[in-house]
Amino acid sequence: MTLYMREFDNTRQRADAIDWATDVIESNDHVIVEAEATRYSDKGELLRVFVYSTQGEVLLDALLKPMGSIASAATSYHRISRETIAKSPVYAEISDQLNSVLKNKRLICFNRNFIKSLFRQTAERYKVKEPKCKSWTGLSDYYWLFENSSANHIGTMTGHNGSSYDPIRECELMMTKIRELAAMTKPEIPVRAIASYDIDLENYTPGNHLFPMDRTEASLWAKNLLRNKLGWVVLDTEATSTSPSGPVIQVSVLSPEREVLFDSFVRPKTPASIDQHVLTSMQISLTDLDEAPDVTAVKEKLSAICKDKVVITFNRDYREKLMARCFGLNLRFYDCAMEMWSQFVGEWMESKMDYKWQKLPKPTQRWNSLDDCRTTLRLIEIMAAWHHAPETPKQKEGIVKQLINFFFGR
Numbered sequence: 001m002t003l004y005m006r007e008f009d010n011t012r013q014r015a016d017a018i019d020w021a022t023d024v025i026e027s028n029d030h031v032i033v034e035a036e037a038t039r040y041s042d043k044g045e046l047l048r049v050f051v052y053s054t055q056g057e058v059l060l061d062a063l064l065k066p067m068g069s070i071a072s073a074a075t076s077y078h079r080i081s082r083e084t085i086a087k088s089p090v091y092a093e094i095s096d097q098l099n100s101v102l103k104n105k106r107l108i109c110f111n112r113n114f115i116k117s118l119f120r121q122t123a124e125r126y127k128v129k130e131p132k133c134k135s136w137t138g139l140s141d142y143y144w145l146f147e148n149s150s151a152n153h154i155g156t157m158t159g160h161n162g163s164s165y166d167p168i169r170e171c172e173l174m175m176t177k178i179r180e181l182a183a184m185t186k187p188e189i190p191v192r193a194i195a196s197y198d199i200d201l202e203n204y205t206p207g208n209h210l211f212p213m214d215r216t217e218a219s220l221w222a223k224n225l226l227r228n229k230l231g232w233v234v235l236d237t238e239a240t241s242t243s244p245s246g247p248v249i250q251v252s253v254l255s256p257e258r259e260v261l262f263d264s265f266v267r268p269k270t271p272a273s274i275d276q277h278v279l280t281s282m283q284i285s286l287t288d289l290d291e292a293p294d295v296t297a298v299k300e301k302l303s304a305i306c307k308d309k310v311v312i313t314f315n316r317d318y319r320e321k322l323m324a325r326c327f328g329l330n331l332r333f334y335d336c337a338m339e340m341w342s343q344f345v346g347e348w349m350e351s352k353m354d355y356k357w358q359k360l361p362k363p364t365q366r367w368n369s370l371d372d373c374r375t376t377l378r379l380i381e382i383m384a385a386w387h388h389a390p391e392t393p394k395q396k397e398g399i400v401k402q403l404i405n406f407f408f409g410r
Contacts, residue, residue, distance in 0.1 A: 018184055031054070032174055033050070033052075035049055035050070045121065047078070048062065049094075050062075099129065107134075112137060215343070218344035222380045232334065248322060248326045253302070254370070262305050295327060306329075312380070313376070316337075360372055
């Protein structure tokens, strides 16, 4: 079986966009949400809510009387003034109806972050519950892959200047763009083989290394780990973000003998906040997360499994911060497997005068923390199985010349 590394360019994102658009057209649980605000800032409040089905039915259209003032810049865009909404209800009076319309629906808007924040701010101001839905997706999250446009609103993108604001027109325009995405040819995800699970480790020969002793050091590190298989475990996670701020939604722990000690999804506090491309990449649904144990339950199990164990992981700094922030766990992390593998591979990066960090190879086309645990363990085995043959005098002379040229020859 060949081990592959995914090319993390926008090809994957293009494919995800087309999958998402196709799902919108084929399913019946998506609705489009248009909203207007009193101001376009973190102090904005809902002024109009418009909910439109993907089949072309108006499910809700409500003008609202806000608590605060309406900014002149906002009025110039949507043409809604105090006089327009003088007899309109306040948000609290229509919140139950709105919640009923959006319940168990997958919401589409153009600027997801802005609309979600607007709903949250308004609900907090009136001390009512936010609408509960399956997910939020912003068309702009996908559309930028196909358009050289930095517009942050569907109307701005199409030249709408507020003179003829029509929410049905804007919703239909979004559906047109979704159909265009769905009609595009889905690209194949490029992959490149980098290693094999079936390679003969005794004969495995890595490429040339500028500093051979560093490769030897990495190999000895791996050998020492495999000599003591009782004192450590391999841990990996999947999160909604590449920064330690994103919630963890999967954790896996593997023993050095490849025994699965723990493998579980983690139910986040707000499942609807998970981006669709994350679910697609992991090949899971929101139902999988809804039925998973919560953070507290996972923390208890991880604490018991990792007690008195050293934890090996790929990208230690990121994982250490992530586990501390999400679970309140201060695990005993050992040397970073990513740094040791990078040292073993030996790809030099002149800009930082150190080895280039290697990405973790992906054995499958999905994001999965258990797969990553197995791959990390495999890399440790590859390093440990490497036999360093002593250099001949001629080889040593060549290495010295290479180092002299590297440091002084330019």
